[in-house]
Amino acid sequence: MITTGKKVAGTAMAGFLAVSLAACGSSKDNNNGSDAAASPSASASTSASASASASAPASSDSGSKEKVTITFQNIYPDPTDPKYNMLRKIVKQYETDHPNVHIELDSLNTDQQKQKLKTQAASNEVPDITIVNPSAQMKPYVDAGLFAPLNEMVEQNGLKDTFQSGILDYYTFDGNLYALPDGNNIALMYYNKALFKQAGIDAPPTTFEDLVADVKKLKDKGIQPMTIGEKDTWTGSFLFMNMLLRTNGGPGFLQDIVDGKKTFEDPAFKGAVDSFETLVQAGAFQEGATSFDYNAGENLFKTGKAAMYFMGSWATGGIEVSDANKDGNVGVFKFPTIGGKGDPNEFMLAPGSAFAVSKNSKHLPETLDFLNYFMLNYPKEAFAAKGAVGVAQKVDGDFKAAGYSDMAMEVLAMFKDVKGGDISFDNTMNPATSQAHLSSIQNLFVAKKDAAAVAKEHQQAYEDNKE
Amino acid sequence: MNVLKVSRWTIAAFVLPCLLLYVGLVFAPILVSFYNATLNWNGIGVAKHVGLDNFQRMFTHDSVFWPSVRRTFMLAGFSMLVQLPIALFVAILISRYVRKPNFLVSSYFMPVILSVAVIGQLWKTIYNPASQGGMINQILIKLGLGDWTHAWLSEPKVAIYAIIVIGLWQYLGYHILIQFTGIQNIPADIYEAAKIDGAEGLTADRYITLPMIVPIFKISVVLSFIGSLQSFDLIMVTTAGGPAHATDVLASHMYNISILSQKYGYGSAIACFLVVVCLVATVIINFLFNRLDRRYN
Numbered sequence: 001m002i003t004t005g006k007k008v009a010g011t012a013m014a015g016f017l018a019v020s021l022a023a024c025g026s027s028k029d030n031n032n033g034s035d036a037a038a039s040p041s042a043s044a045s046t047s048a049s050a051s052a053s054a055s056a057p058a059s060s061d062s063g064s065k066e067k068v069t070i071t072f073q074n075i076y077p078d079p080t081d082p083k084y085n086m087l088r089k090i091v092k093q094y095e096t097d098h099p100n101v102h103i104e105l106d107s108l109n110t111d112q113q114k115q116k117l118k119t120q121a122a123s124n125e126v127p128d129i130t131i132v133n134p135s136a137q138m139k140p141y142v143d144a145g146l147f148a149p150l151n152e153m154v155e156q157n158g159l160k161d162t163f164q165s166g167i168l169d170y171y172t173f174d175g176n177l178y179a180l181p182d183g184n185n186i187a188l189m190y191y192n193k194a195l196f197k198q199a200g201i202d203a204p205p206t207t208f209e210d211l212v213a214d215v216k217k218l219k220d221k222g223i224q225p226m227t228i229g230e231k232d233t234w235t236g237s238f239l240f241m242n243m244l245l246r247t248n249g250g251p252g253f254l255q256d257i258v259d260g261k262k263t264f265e266d267p268a269f270k271g272a273v274d275s276f277e278t279l280v281q282a283g284a285f286q287e288g289a290t291s292f293d294y295n296a297g298e299n300l301f302k303t304g305k306a307a308m309y310f311m312g313s314w315a316t317g318g319i320e321v322s323d324a325n326k327d328g329n330v331g332v333f334k335f336p337t338i339g340g341k342g343d344p345n346e347f348m349l350a351p352g353s354a355f356a357v358s359k360n361s362k363h364l365p366e367t368l369d370f371l372n373y374f375m376l377n378y379p380k381e382a383f384a385a386k387g388a389v390g391v392a393q394k395v396d397g398d399f400k401a402a403g404y405s406d407m408a409m410e411v412l413a414m415f416k417d418v419k420g421g422d423i424s425f426d427n428t429m430n431p432a433t434s435q436a437h438l439s440s441i442q443n444l445f446v447a448k449k450d451a452a453a454v455a456k457e458h459q460q461a462y463e464d465n466k467e
Numbered sequence: 468m469n470v471l472k473v474s475r476w477t478i479a480a481f482v483l484p485c486l487l488l489y490v491g492l493v494f495a496p497i498l499v500s501f502y503n504a505t506l507n508w509n510g511i512g513v514a515k516h517v518g519l520d521n522f523q524r525m526f527t528h529d530s531v532f533w534p535s536v537r538r539t540f541m542l543a544g545f546s547m548l549v550q551l552p553i554a555l556f557v558a559i560l561i562s563r564y565v566r567k568p569n570f571l572v573s574s575y576f577m578p579v580i581l582s583v584a585v586i587g588q589l590w591k592t593i594y595n596p597a598s599q600g601g602m603i604n605q606i607l608i609k610l611g612l613g614d615w616t617h618a619w620l621s622e623p624k625v626a627i628y629a630i631i632v633i634g635l636w637q638y639l640g641y642h643i644l645i646q647f648t649g650i651q652n653i654p655a656d657i658y659e660a661a662k663i664d665g666a667e668g669l670t671a672d673r674y675i676t677l678p679m680i681v682p683i684f685k686i687s688v689v690l691s692f693i694g695s696l697q698s699f700d701l702i703m704v705t706t707a708g709g710p711a712h713a714t715d716v717l718a719s720h721m722y723n724i725s726i727l728s729q730k731y732g733y734g735s736a737i738a739c740f741l742v743v744v745c746l747v748a749t750v751i752i753n754f755l756f757n758r759l760d761r762r763y764n
Contacts, residue, residue, distance in 0.1 A: 118726045122510040140729060144511035231707060287596035288621040290710040431509075435728040443711030446623055464528075 068363045069102045070370055071127035073117070075353060077107040078295060082317040082387035083182075089385075090377050094370055101366060110294060110353070111232045121146055126358040128367045132179050134170035134351045135427045136434075141356075142173050148359040149176040153368045159375055162393040170351040170423075180375050181392040183352030185312040186418060187242055188332045188411065192324055195223050195307040204333035206344070208246075208275060211336050215284045218307050226284040227306035229297025230445055233438035237425050238348060239310050240276050240441050242335050244422075246342025247271035251422040254429065257462065264458040273451040275338050277444055290445050310335070312350045316411050317387035328406045332414065347414075349421040352392055390415075429462070436461030497742055503735035510731035521736035531712045531720055532737070538627050539716040542634060543695040543748075550635045551687055554642035555680070559672055561643070562650045572647055575640035587704030590633045594619035620706055623713030630705055630714055634698065642687045649683030650676060678763035685756040692752065693745055717741050 072091070076084045084107075091103045106127060108116060113131055120126050126146050132138035141147060154160040154177060160168075164184060171179040191204055196214075199221045205211040218225040230236045244253055248268040256262040279285075286292065286300060301309035302322035309315075324330055334344040355375070361367050379395045382388040388395045389408050399412060426434035440457050443449065471478070504521055508514035525532055557575070561568045578586065595601030596618050597608055604616040619629040653676065661671045699718035702708055708715040708723055715723070717737060725734025 115726055118510070118729065122731070140509055140511060146511065231709070233709075287598055288618045290621050291591065291595075291706065432728040432730055435723070439709075439711055442709055446621060446710045446713070 067100055067102065068366050069104055070129065070361075070363060070367050071104045071106060073106040073108070073113060073127040073130040075108060075110050075113050075131050077109055078318065080318055080321065082321070082385040083382070086378075086381045086385045086387060090374055090381055093377070094373055098370075101370065103370065109232075111234070117141075124360065126360070128358055128361045128363065129355055129371060130358065131353045132356050133353055133427055134179075134181070135423065136429055137427055137431075138171070138179060138354075138356070139173065140431065142178050146359055147178045148357045148361070148364060148368070149178060150180065150357065150368070150371075151177050153372055154180070156372050157376055159372055162376070162379065164392055164394060167351055167392050171354050179354030179356040180371070181352040181354040182378070183314050183350075183390045184392040185314045185350040185352060185390040186414060186421070187238060187310065187312050187335065187348035187350065188414060189335060190301065190309045190311065190315070190319055190330055190332055192301070192304060192307050193329050193331055195304070199223055199307070204331070205336050206333075207336050207340070208243075208338040212278060212282050212284075215279070215282045219283050224286055224300065224306040225282075226279075226286075226308045226310070227292075227297050227300040228285050228289050228310070229292045229294040230285070230289040230442060231291055231293040231296075233442050234424065234426060235294060235297065235311075236441045236445065237438055238312070238350075240272060241422060241425055242310070242348045243275045243338060244269060244272040245346055245348065246335070246338040247275065249341050250343070251346060251420055254422070254425065258428070264462065265452070265455045269455050269458070270451040271338070273444075273454045276441075277448055277451070280445055281448060285445065290442055304329075312348070313390040313411050313414075314350070314352065316389045316408055317385075320386065320405050320408060325405065325407060330407050332407065332410050334414065334417075343419065345417045345419040347418055347421040349418075349423050351423065351427075352390070430465060432465035433462050436465070500735045500738050500742070503732055504739045506732035506735075507730075508732040509729040510725065511729075514732065517732070521733045522739075524733065525736050525740065531715055534712070535715045535717050535720045538714070539696055539698075539718075541627065542631055542698055542716060543692050545631050546634060546638070546691045546695045547688060550639055551642055551684070551691060554639055554687070555646050555684070557639075558643050558646035558650055559676060561647060563668075568647070572640075572644055575643050577640065578637045579641045581637075583700040583704050586633065586637060587701070590629075591620065591705065594629055621710055623710060626706055626710070626714045630701060633705070634695065634701055637701070638691065638694070642691065645683060645687050645690075646680065649680045652683075653679050681756065681759050681763055685752070685760075688756070689749065689752055692748055696741070696745055696748065717744075 074087060076087055078084060088105070091105065095101060095103060114133075117126070117130055117132070120130075121141060121144070124146075126141075132141060132147075138147075154168075159180075163181075167181055167184050168177055171177055171181065189204070195218065196204070199214070199217045201214050201217055205214050215225040228235050228239065245251060253262065253266075253268060257264065286297075286306065289297070292300070298309065298311065298315060298318065300306045302319055302324050304324040309319075319325055319330055322330075334347070337344060355371060357364070357367050357371060375393070379388065379391050379393040382391050383395050383397050383399075383402065386402070386404060386408070388397075388399070389404070389411050400409060404412075425437050429437070437458060440454055440461075444454070505516060505518055506514040507517045507520070561571055565571055581589075592600065593602045595604070597604035597616065601619075603619065607613060607616050617625045620626050657675055657679075658671055661667070661675055666674060697718055698716060699722065702714055702716055702719045703722070706714045708719040712720070718741065721734050721737040721741070724737060725731050
């Protein structure tokens, strides 16, 4: 039998539960820009501003505007990356200026975001703003009509002119612009000067043969020569394509394949495979490289555990502020020639990942307005946050005076030397062919394979998947 | 037998919503998948009808397919032939010799409730190479067995076995719990009667426990076999099917094809194969166990 005391206690508990659920509900509304890593003070200030603006509807007509939530999918999950803070700063500023707009951030790492977007696209639930990679990687989405053209939006506030000339071509299809890039990067070799000195290497290698010799010297001293995040298969592919850029004596190999002038069984391709395998067999990469994702691989370099790191210049911001770069310890050098072939001033070009807007966005005008604001402020904030190396827009300002490190200045100098280059495999070929290539390269990390067999594999995949 | 004494129509009306949900969420998508398998489609664009082309390609032209089938069956086989006997043995021991079994059974059950992402990270720190702090390799080196170290998750030959071990560890407690409950339900007087006849301990088990636990054991067999045929999350978290497809199973191969290579139609063909395999396996298991049941009851 239930006593009166138990009944009272039961009712009190139920009431308590109901009240706590209600409290949860209301606090969620006030918590603008809630990100797991956002500091408590940030959320307190935004909730204060939200309630302040909510209590002052008479002063502006924003009180009658409907509440708009924009989902912003991005690839800056790492709080040590300057772009992380920069993005959140611009978002917060916009939310303060437009109190009826709430921007929900979905931060993922690169490969995860690619996969998530593919799943979302299949069910037609593309976020309002998402990230796509240039040319071939964004073509399927454009062909499916998932993105809104940005031709008009980019004319507003002179946004179009802020971009470097020619960069927007990588994101234009049939005369329509579909995405705005966050960067224009080149691939470099970052190196740890102290570790080089420890192994008795005086200067960075200028030929591939010197590079392999340096790898051996580092290994003899028990230093990890290079690091790579090969669980994210594009990293190995990026390095491989740079070797192909050299053995081919210049850019355009994949274009020749597409035009039917060459096949993958060309000696230049086989030479690149041989060089790649030489590097792997020399023990350049860390044990279990295929289970290190991009961030884990980069961290190995940033914590000073590896001597060299091949990556695009977007990594400059993160490496600059890392332990490895204390006292300007990190330098950069151009990828060496292979067998005397190739021009060191030809780089792997990486027009950056770009922001695209979903065509079926519920709040298309607001999203376009926000993206316009975001891209206008992007170069300024990037410059201030020391992340402006490799931005796709023209950046005004004295980098040296702003306190950019010597390494950043070196990287900027490299940009001036660029005479041309190639873009990555998966930005040129369709997804199915690219997947076959990515797996094939990943395979080279665990097993030695005959270059002719690898070439045949590629050619077979290309022919099977030709559209 | 109508225990509730209500009309058949009332029963049907109450069952209908659940049935509709089940058909809508399970059968309809499977049928749509069968249809999708006849298309050449990248998931977001226009589809092209190609009939049985995908199936033909899958069976003859795909170098990843048959190894992944082999690995899937290996996973299922190990979980059935290694995990279940151990689970049954442990359950028997617990029910016989442990005074307060609940604590022990709960602790064995813990890995089942851990999320796969946590398990993946946990086992990666165990399997990592010694230079990255991997536990197994460090122990082997300290014991002087340095030759036995491997890059457990990166070496193609070893990786799938490493993952099988994780799978066995994860669900052992689940099956222990099921078998344990089954054993508890066997009436104690049968054992006492057997004791009088002189059959104790493991002999009693052979003639009493095993036959009586057949229906419960069947549940475990079906769950573990079908469950491991579909295993996907563990593979993705630890190796993503790599390196170079060395740990790809049917489900992860299907995912890679559908999402990464954007060949949704072809991926659906693989999914169809998986569905058919699971159905056939269920039928076979049911058949075998019905035979066993009839023999012992």
